[in-house]
Amino acid sequence: GAGVSQSPSNKVTEKGKDVELRCDPISGHTALYWYRQRLGQGLEFLIYFQGNSAPDKSGLPSDRFSAERTGESVSTLTIQRTQQEDSAVYLCASSFRAAGGTEAFFGQGTRLTVV
Amino acid sequence: AQTVTQSQPEMSVQEAETVTLSCTYDTSESDYYLFWYKQPPSRQMILVIRQEAYKQQNATENRFSVNFQKAAKSFSLKISDSQLGDAAMYFCAYRSLGGSGGSNYKLTFGKGTLLTVNP
Numbered sequence: 001g002a003g004v005s006q007s008p009s010n011k012v013t014e015k016g017k018d019v020e021l022r023c024d025p026i027s028g029h030t031a032l033y034w035y036r037q038r039l040g041q042g043l044e045f046l047i048y049f050q051g052n053s054a055p056d057k058s059g060l061p062s063d064r065f066s067a068e069r070t071g072e073s074v075s076t077l078t079i080q081r082t083q084q085e086d087s088a089v090y091l092c093a094s095s096f097r098a099a100g101g102t103e104a105f106f107g108q109g110t111r112l113t114v115v
Numbered sequence: 116a117q118t119v120t121q122s123q124p125e126m127s128v129q130e131a132e133t134v135t136l137s138c139t140y141d142t143s144e145s146d147y148y149l150f151w152y153k154q155p156p157s158r159q160m161i162l163v164i165r166q167e168a169y170k171q172q173n174a175t176e177n178r179f180s181v182n183f184q185k186a187a188k189s190f191s192l193k194i195s196d197s198q199l200g201d202a203a204m205y206f207c208a209y210r211s212l213g214g215s216g217g218s219n220y221k222l223t224f225g226k227g228t229l230l231t232v233n234p
Contacts, residue, residue, distance in 0.1 A: 031220060042119070042206060042224035043160075050220070059221075089158060104222060106152075106160035 002026075004107035006092050012113045013082055021077040021110045025094030032075050033104065034067060037089040046090075049075060082114045117142045117209050121225035128197045129233050135182075136192045136228045138207030145169075146212050149183070149190045150222070154204040163205070166190065194230075202232045 005024040013019050025032050030051045035043040045059040049069040060066070064082075069075035079086055089111050093104040118141045128134035140149070151163040166174045166183050173181050178198075182191045194201055207225040 033220075033222075035224075040226070042121075042226040043208075043222070045221050045223070048220055056220075091158070091160065093160070103162050103165070104160075109158045111158075 004092055004094055004105050006090075006107035006110050008110060009108065010111045010113075012115060015084060015114055016081055018078065018080045019082055019112065021079075021090050021092075021112070023075045023077070023092030023094075023107060025072070025075070025092070026105055028072070029094035029096050029105075030072050031095045031097065031102075031104075032069055032072075033093045033095075034075070034077050035091045035093065036061075037091055037109070039088070043091060046077070079112075082112075084114045087112055087114045117144075117147075117211065117223050119207050119209050119223050119225040121207055121228050123228045124226070125229045125231070127231040127233060128194070130197055130199060132197055133193060133195045134197055134230065136194075136205050136207075136230065138190045138192070138225060140188050140190065140207070140209050142188070142209065142211075144211055148210045148212065149181075150208040150210065151179070151181070151190075151192045152206045152208060152224075153201075154206060154227070155202075160206070164192065197232050199232050199234060202230055204229050 007022045032049045034046040047067045048056040064080045067077045089109040091109040093106045095102045095104045120139045147168045149166045152160045153163050164176045164179050178195045180193045204227045206227045208222045
């Protein structure tokens with residue numbers, strides 16, 4: 001596609017349920033990032049994928065969070081047993097090379113609301 | 116670890132006027148990239164301008180320019196001839212170039228400045 005695509009755009013879930021968020025990066029982009037944006041806050045790094053290398057999971061806030069990516073394609077972010085503090089916008093970005101001044105292109109995000 | 120601080124939660128400007136958004140950062144590295152991203156209500160982050168730290172010349176993109184003061188670790192964004200479409204959240208971001216154990220891929224963001232443009 002022309003840009004980074006995320007689905008769903010909005011998700012409301014009950015506390016304790018699992019959710020899966022999807023990101024389709026720009027074709028050919030080897031790097032993929034997930035960020036979390038809480039209301040009124042900046043972007044908080046969650047996880048980074050670069051090609052077939054082991055992902056950098058250092059930003060995942062707890063073991064309820066996990067993410068997968070097969071090769072240079074779609075990525076899914078899974079949150080298990082959701083809590084109210086997980087409510088946020090989850091943004092995905094991709095870039096051609098993960099270095100320096102390379103621009104990261106962002107999707108429109110998934111707004112997750114845990115009730 | 117690098118930190119990015121935007122001290123102005125909100126700013127407003129009259130259409131056609133000039134506004135400056137502030138950003139400071141903390142790092143022990145000598146070379147890095149700095150970015151300004153715009154986030155309109157659609158939520159999609161859009162790159163406005165970037166600056167590599169070793170370049171002394173301030174970056175400019177049409178109506179957008181930066182004032183990069185490396186010694187002061189300051190990276191402000193100036194928007195000239197403000198337009199209604201400039202209204203958005205603006206985020207300052209830092210990216211290391213790696214080396215010395217640095218991670219050259221994470222973008223570290225400030226908390227943002229909400230810019231309102233008044234007609």
